[in-house]
Amino acid sequence: MAADALSGSDAPPVESTAVPVASQRWALLGLLCAVLLNVHHTAAWCLPVAMGGAAWRLWAAQQPSRLMARALRIGVAVVLTLAVLASFRTLNGLDAGASLLVAMAALKLMETQSARDWYIVLGAALFLLLAACLAAQALWLTPFYAAVLWLLCTALYALGAGAAVPAPGLLLRTAARSLLLALPLAIVLFLFFPRLPGALWTVPREDEAVTGLGEQMSPGSISRLTESDEPALRARFDGPLPARELRYWRGPVLHNFDGYSWSRTHADLGEPPRLAFFGRGYRYEVTLEPNMHGVLIALDMPRGVPEERPTAFPTFDYQLLDAKSMNNTISYRLESYPEHRSAAALDAAVRELDLALPRGRNPRSLELAQNLRLAAKDERSYVEAVLDYLRRGGFSYTLTPPRLSRNSIDDLLFNTHEGFCGHYASAFAMLMRAGGIPAHVVTGYLGGDWNRFGNYLLVRQANAHAWTEVWLDGLGWVRVDPTAVVAPDRIDSNLDDVLAAAGGSRRRASHPPWIAAAALAWQAANAWWQDQFVDFNLSKQLNLLGALGLKDRDVEALVVLLAIGGTFWLSLLAWRTRRAAAARPHDALSAAWRTLERALRRRASARAPHEGPIAYSGRIASEHPELAAVLLPLARRYAQLRYGPECSAAELERFRRGVRLFTARLPR
């Protein structure tokens, strides 16, 4: 026996592992689409390389077992790795990693033969899909992600079918059905799988060029911003909205002036002086887009620090800085009071900082300030005098101001007379400092559009604005917006309207109302997606539990909910597969006969496996003579219809009626 077993003559032959071309096509299509989803953040050569690999594979599929030489493959691998290094200077990080994955998948195509190789290719494609999700989660992309997932699952089915690949339609249907069945579980897991409060390890992030407020403001930087339609933040208010003229969104505060541009200070001047708040307060939630400035934008003037951001702290100039980087959209809740007053005296260091002027710059403006200050009887009247100068000096408000020289304020006040909010804020703050009044520039946003579909205020980069704050003894910091005197409409209406009235050119044409409504609805959908899906985290999960009445026991509740959801899903699946696997007659005649058999099984006895319809009915008739009169003719009729020449629809219907009558009158 042992000799027999070891003779080996009979060892099972290796099964044919050739993957049919149809399956290969599915896998290649899936891979290419996954590469396409990553095209915006991978290296530019990724798509051509992947397409080349796929084309080579399709060509090679025609030739019998054609593979690229090993040395050549290794050479190509080295070249592609170097190409990734050349493109990103690293192999780490999402973009470089995804590019490397594309390169290696394309290379794998050079040596794919067995089903195992194709599984690896599909695994790489699934990873690329994941990389695309990590790179961008925009709402409009999700249908594409779903389509590629569907395609990849179809490719998996095609690969799993072996030599006999089913028709494309059937494959697509099968994959879609399985994915739809998986969806309820995915939703349960998404909602109730315990989330972690933060990342497991820090991942390198590519610094993306985010438009928005920055470290400094030079003449023209704000007007460049206003060309962007991108959202800056969204705010949902608990109560009524603040009036238009109160919608000052406080961002980075700029103290350092070099005669041309303003920039932030990195001096740590301690805790913010206490403020006395009065008047009405507004409670709201802000969803802030990724930004570079690291300030939690708040309605002027925020009170306290948001609970959701434990890393946030207020600075001496009332910015809410957050130590944690803001690469993702974040949300936080705040309370703001437009009316407030400084309760303490001005710190000497702050006074010094906010009075500093560069030597020898803007001499004419300095002279103007001195003249105006001498004429004014006190600080307040000096402020009024400067504003009056701006109001009457023939200044105009434009988005496309002429370029300014190094002495930008002199140029603006005595030469060009044209400027944007940044120009006027800059000039006003400089004149204040020259007149001995501490002043600084505050950058942020002004206004916001109400979205009635999403019930939030949308503030765009186009709403970027700059204004000033001056210290007046007895009042503390007072907001002065010099733009308001140059272009009063700017404060309480839209930038577009102001510019249209001033004859300024603006890209946006007026649209019919339904397009505007559709745009609003789309914005609202995006906002919902961002808030409810993309930003679904531990705190939102806990909120959900609270809404379900399970506030106190968070982790236990999650586990229990997961268990319940999972069990439901598994029993749904079991029921479905059991139903699918159950023997089902595929014609109406057998179905009718089975109904009869079932009824007889319940009330008399079951058909033995060896019994045909006639023998079975004969046995039942002898056991239950009262049934014989109807049962025997029915069984004979069935045999005739089943085995006779043909069964017309009318005959079938008669037989079914007979069965119905018989089963209805069976004794209980």
Add this chain to the structure above:
Amino acid sequence: MRSSEPSRYPFKPRARLERAFSAWARSRQGEDCAPLTLGSRRIYILPTRTGVAAAVLLFIMFLAGVNYENSLALLLCFLLGGFALVTMYECHGTLSGLEITSAHAGAAFANGHGELMLGFQNASSAARRSLRLRITEATPKSFDLAPHSACMVRVRYRARSRGRQRIDRVQLSSDAPLGLFRAWTWLHLPLEALIYPAPVRLRALPPPVGRPQRSERERRLGGEEEWAWLRPFRDSDPPRRVAWKAYARGAPLMVAHYDAPAGARRELGLRPLRDLPLESALSQLADWVLECERRGESYALELPGRSIPTGHGVAQRRHCLEALALYEA
């Protein structure tokens, strides 16, 4: 498949584990008999190597999603996990509800191959794919079953020594639809094959006995055509008995049928082989039986305690070989 490969190590934990598991399954399930429908309680399922690799991949994807705090990536992972579980159910459903309508083990010569014939029926409206039938030490056989269809699957088994050979268990498995999971069941069907002695030519065929007796009619027709009557050709007929001359004249394919043994009649038995060991003698007898059949001659078999009268044809061959297979001194 793997267990049949000769192992380099004397101790095969995998094979031992499988044996222990199948013994447990046998004691749990009891013996089967066809027809039978596979219930879900007897179907076992485990992930394949591909499945384990996919799980590792999925876990890495999940970690990436958690680390990037990316909702879409997490949803993708959960969807893929659910998808894998759905295919697990589909894999199980490939076997669940399958009907085994018949099972038969065909006879074979010792050290040769025989065939098992198993009838399967798929009454459900879904196709059952990548089914695989396997017996120990033999090539597995893969097949598919279309919806509402039946088929007969033949799988070769390795015949050992003369006598009765019991095929303890047949494993029916499937890794449909994706190859991530493999479901299997053991069938303990009453499969018993008769193993004929392996034919071995040691001695020449013993000379024919008795004189050929020619009837008046045959004499009239001439020496060559000694048939009594013709009957239509059947697939099992040896070509040498086809009435080729009649066929050449335009008649359909006919086979010459003899009323009585026309030519040589040979008496086969152990007597001329007494000097050989019993198994060799039986092997020689099996060879003679086959040789007589090849020549189209009639033969009788005489064994101690069993004698088979003169005859020829498929039934005679089978009777003789069966007698040889079951002969015990």
